[in-house]
Each structure stands twice: as C-alpha cells, then as structure tokens.
Amino acid sequence: MRADPSPLAGPDRVARPIGGAPDRTRAVLAEDSALFREGLTRLLTDAGYNVVATAADAGELLAQVRGHRPGVVVTDIRMPPTHTTEGLVAALQIRAEFPEVAVMVLSQYVETTYAMKLLGDNPRGVGYLLKDRVANSRELCEAIQRVLRGGSVIDPEVVTELLGRRRSRDPVSELTDREREILALMAEGRSNQAICERLYLSSRTVETHVAHIFTKLALPPSTDDHRRVLAVLAYLRA
C-alpha cells in the first residue's frame, strides 16, 4: 500500500512542465540486466513516472539523456563494457552537463568512496542507493522524489557503516542515541522537516538536537541542508 502513490502528490510537488521546461516525471533508466530493467520500468511507471527511454550501458545512457532531457536518471553503477563503475562515471558526466537532471545511482556496493565521489562538492539532486531498495517501491520512490526536489540521498546502510566506524578519539560515541539517530538521518541527506516527520518530533526539538550534535562534533553550525550533508559525511569519513 503506497502512502504516496504519485511523486507529484505531497507538499513539495514539482510544477508541471510549462513551455519547454523538462517534465520532471520523465525518467531514463540504465541497467544491463534486461529483466531488472523491465521490472524497474514497471515499478516506476506504476509510481507515476514516464519512463521515456532505457539504456543497457553508459554510452547509450548519455545519448538518451542528451536526447530526452529527462527529469530524473536512475542508473546501475556497474555496466558493460568494463563492468566496473561506468554508471558512476556517466552519472558524474550527466551532473556536469545537465545540472537540472536529478540522478539516482543504484549500486551493490556498500562503499562510501563511491557515494562521496558521486556527491562531489554539490550534493543537489543526487542519490546513492543500494540496489536492493527496489524491493520497497515506496522507499525507492520517496528517495527519487527527494533527489527530484534537489535533495541528496545516501543509503542508510552506507551511513550505518560510516557511523559504525571506530575512531580512537570518538566524539560520535559521546552522542546520545537520539542524537546518533538524527546524525544518521542528516548523513542520509534528510532535511530537518523530514527528520521531524520521521521521528515524530517537533521542529524545535530537532533543531536543538542538531545544534548539540554540531557542538559535540565541533562542526560549524550550518542551516543549509546541502552544506550540512557534506560536512557530516566529511566528518564521518575522516
């Protein structure tokens, strides 16, 4: 049962295309396995996206993106011909060429290196999700919605690994459970508003927690969500 059957529902709904502006629900998929590609196309179509093109490798993906100017691109990280990270490379290229196109990279690797590479220094409209998130279409579509709205998404499992990393002098271990929870959500790229909704907390409470976390970690306070996710990730990776 989808609480949010259409990405266009909800408070941050994206405007319909007006006069040549790209239709934000138009999607391009890249995935080398035909079965998975078809399933994902169906899943996104069911969710209200218009899958205008699919690609089986990175070159085709770039060509389709240039031709269709979709609102969002969902791509596998490992594709022919080298089966390494061509999906990631293509994603970076798309982000450089078409900053307005939201990019979601699906990966089998729990590797923060790839996620950080993808975010670069501009985490707007980009996401790194583990491929098995497709089992939950609501979760997946919510994440795609977030990148479509210009937010960033880091897979919770990647964040868990970052938080689980042991440091010799570890301010993270001095955080309360609630604070760690909020830190993880910030690292996943969520805004204060989203954290409030997720944890059923008031926005004042969340703001207080965030301020505490930043003090304990000795990070300069930041109100900008994008800068905040980069700062938190950089801190956790250090």
Next chain:
Amino acid sequence: MTRRPVLLAVLAGVAAAAFQALTPYLPWGWYRPVPMNWLLPETAVGVSFVAAGVAGMVRRPASRVGALMVATGLAWFAPTVGFLIPLGIFWSLSINFGSLYLVLLAQLFVSFPTGRLRTRWDRGVVAGAYAWYVLSNVAGALTWNPVWPGVRLWQHNVFYAFGSPRLNDVIGTAGDVGAVVFAVVVAGTVVRHWVRASKPGRRALAPVLWATAPTGAWVILDQLNNRVLTGARLDHAIHTLGYLVLTTLPFGFLVGLLRVRLGRVAVENLVVELGGHAGPPAGLRQALARALGDPSLQIFYRVPGLGGGEFVDDAGRPAALPGADSARSVTVLDRDGAPIAALVHDPALEGEPELLESAAAAARLAIDNERLQAEVRAQLREVRASRARIVEAGDRERQRVERNLHDGAQQRLVTLSMALGMIRDRAGTYAPGDLAGDLDEAIGELRGAIGDLRRLARGIHPAILTNEGLGAALESLAARCPVPVAVRCQAARCTEAVEVTAYFVAAEGLANVAKHAHATRATVTVTQNGAGIRVEVADNGAGGVCTETGSGLRGLADRVAAIGGTFSIQSTPGRGTRLTAELPGDAR
C-alpha cells in the same frame, strides 16, 4: 690434421714455382708479358704465399688461413699454365682470369685469423669481390683481343666476340674502379674487425692491420698505373712495391696467426687460481678469461630439460648460444661425452685449440660444479615464477568468482526482491488476510541473504580495489574493523598482483588485530619503498604473535614471498604487533 693436404700443398707449390721459373727456357719460344728481370720476384711472391701457408697449416691446423694462403700462392702461379700448354683456351684463361689471387687476398684479409667468414657483412664483401671478378673479367674476355708483338698463332683470345677500343677502355676502367673500391672496403673491414676485437683478437690482427695500408696502397696504385700515372720509372717503382708487399705479406699473416699463442704459464696460473676458487661464478669466468687473454669470455652451462634453450648463464637465466652468423666463437666442453658447458669467446682463440683445450681441462671440475649450481639457480627461478603464476591465477579466479556473484546470484536475488515487492504492493490492495505481512517477511529474509552474499563477494575480492586503488580499499577495510584504524597510504598505484597482496596483508593483519590482539587502536601504513611499496600493520595490543600460531599469517608470508617480497612480524608480549611486508614494484 692429416699430413696429406700439407704434402699436396708443398708439392703443388714446388711444381708451380718450377714451371714458372722454367717457362722462359722451354724450347718453344712465345710471347710472355713478364720480362725476364721480373722472373725472380714474380716467383718469390708465389713461393712465399705457399711456404707461409704450409707453415700456417702445420702450426695452426684449426685455422683455414694457411690453406687460403696456399690457394693464393697457387692462384698467383696459375696463369703460367697458359704459357706452358700451347692451346688457345689456356692462354685465354690466363690473360683474362689471372687476377684470381687478388680476390683470394681480399678473402684472406676479411677472414683473418680463422679463415672463416663470420658476419653477413664479411660474407657480403667477399661474395661481392668474387662477383665483381667474374663479371668484369667475363666482360673483358668477350670484348678484348690483345695482339702483342711476337705472339704465336694459337695465342689469341678464344672468348673474343666483339669489341672496340672505346668499349675496352670502358670495361677496363670499370674493372679498375671496382678493384679500388674493394681495396678500400676490405681495408675498412679489417679496421672494423680490429675495433671490435678483444685482446687476443687484436694481438692476432695487429700485423694484418699494419699490412693493410701498404697492400691497399699498392692495389690502388697498380690500377692507376698506366692510366692516370705514366712513366717508366713510376711503373718500375709500383712493380717493385708490389713484389715487396706481396712477398712479405704472407709472413705478416703467419706472424699474426702464431701470435695468438699464449704460453703454458697462463694455464698453470689458472690451475693455481682454481685451486683457491670458492667464490661467485663470476670468479671462474674471470679466471678463465685471464688465462685465455679474452676478457669478453662468457661461460654458459648446459642444463637440459629447461623450458626454452638448453643453456643458462651463471645467474640461471636461459641463454642462447651465438649462431654461426655471430662474430663470436663457441667451444663446447664435455664430460664423459655429454656437453656440460659452452665457452663463448673471441674467434681468434680458435687458432689456439690446444690452449682452449688445456684451459678447459684445468677448469672442467670447477665448471661442472658451477653448472650444477647454475642448474639449481635455474630451477629456483622456474619455481619462483611458477609460484607467482599460481598466486596470480588464484587472484584472477577470486576476481572472477566475485564478478559472477555480483552479476549472477546477487543480481537475480535483487530482481526477485523487486518482483516480490511489486506483488506485495498489489497484495496490499487486493489480497485478504496477512499475505502482505508474509510477503514483507519473505522480502526481509531475501534482503538479509543479499547482504550476506554482498559481504561474501567483498571478502573474496573487493571490487573497490580494482576500481579505485589501494588507498580507497584500505579505507573501506578500516571502516569495517571493530578496532579504530588509522590508514595512511602514500604510494603510487602498483601492478595488480602487488596491490592485491598489499590489501590481503592489511586485511589479514586487521582481522588478527580484531580477533586476538585486544588492541584499542591500529594503523595501516603504506609507503613508497624505492620501486616497490612497504605495508605495515601495527597495533597496541597484547603482542606475542608468531607465524606458526596462525595459518593466516603463514599464508600471508607465502603470498608475499610468491611475488618476490619479504614479510616479517615483530610481536613482543605486551608491546603490540607489527606486520611488515615489503613488496617489489615490478611483480606482474
């Protein structure tokens, strides 16, 4: 060498000289181009070549120079036949093809001191000289019909076909120019041999090198004589020079041939030196090189059953013996009839087979000893290479398994989980009961399995290592370690085998830290170490680790050694553990 060729050479020489000396006194008088007062020096030239040649054949039977000198002497006398037998054909052959001795002389210079033509250049020069000799003289024979005052009726050129004074002049000039060119080329070749020769070679070549200048000068002057230069006095001077040069030249060759000989003293010194020989293989080579006076001497040992050639050098590397084409000579030494080694040396030593033989006999035991050592070294190289190949094959296999898991099972399970997810979505809308809950549970199990598979694949071969390099892979490894790990990686990218080995050193090291060390922190440090890298995993734990206790560490040491690296463990109880691996940069 049997005596027959020597005997034949002596007989032929004596007969030819006798005929030459007798021709003017034979009852039938005829025209002959050699004036009476030149008869003595004319005969002396041939006699000197034959005599020096015979001496060379006797003293240096291994060299063909002696035989070549005899042949040159006989070729010098050959035209006499044309004056001895009153037949037009012999006379025609004599006057047209009498300069064969000049080509043989060129061959002597080029092939000295072995009498063999070793390089393609040498063979080319001599073949060219022969070709030019045949070509220019055939052309001359067809177009030249000399009529000297006093010739008999049968003394005419039977080959003559057509001709004119102008054609004669052109062909004659071409022949002379060719002779000058070949004189220069042959002289240049001798100089080249000298420049490239080693010590014994130069000792042998010295007299010949000195003889090159007057001989070449005479050949050139002789061609210019009566063409550019004129005058009876000049003609006389050039002839005198010619006879002088040609009479003394054979003895120059002979001296060169005999000079190769080195005393017995050298071999005696060798025996003494080998008595105390226990040093590196290079010592044996140097001792032999000194005894034979050839610093360029090489020893190759025969190790049968190796991949590639049969011979190896003293480091155990497979080595090919120089072919017959090479400017080097090969002497194969055997023991009980089976070849054990080969000496590669200056061709000049071929003229001294006794010296080579006695030196080799003195060194045989030491050489056989070295051969056995070279064999062991060769086998060791082979074993090392095969060990590296096995490790590499293992790495490739792990990589392949990881790839198959990722693109196969993992991908299928993810697709399956997506399908189940979509069914669940629909079931939520239409299906009764707790179907959606059951499906959720199944999907949860499936995601657990996908996670397990992902960790398994990562343990088999971390894809990030191949894609992003050692630094990123070590960071990722450190992030998963339950003990705080500081990673410092300051090395350029290396070959895959080195990076994979470095990674597994760190992985195994950190796994041990986590399991046994009771440490509160650890460091992984990768630094550039010359061309290679140095990997160090250190912790502040309990220490007291040794290779024997953990098969993991034993395996690591083997792995590092397989690519030619070294592995060490410092682990004092209570003072932490430090694993250090030094890996070469060039391992494949």
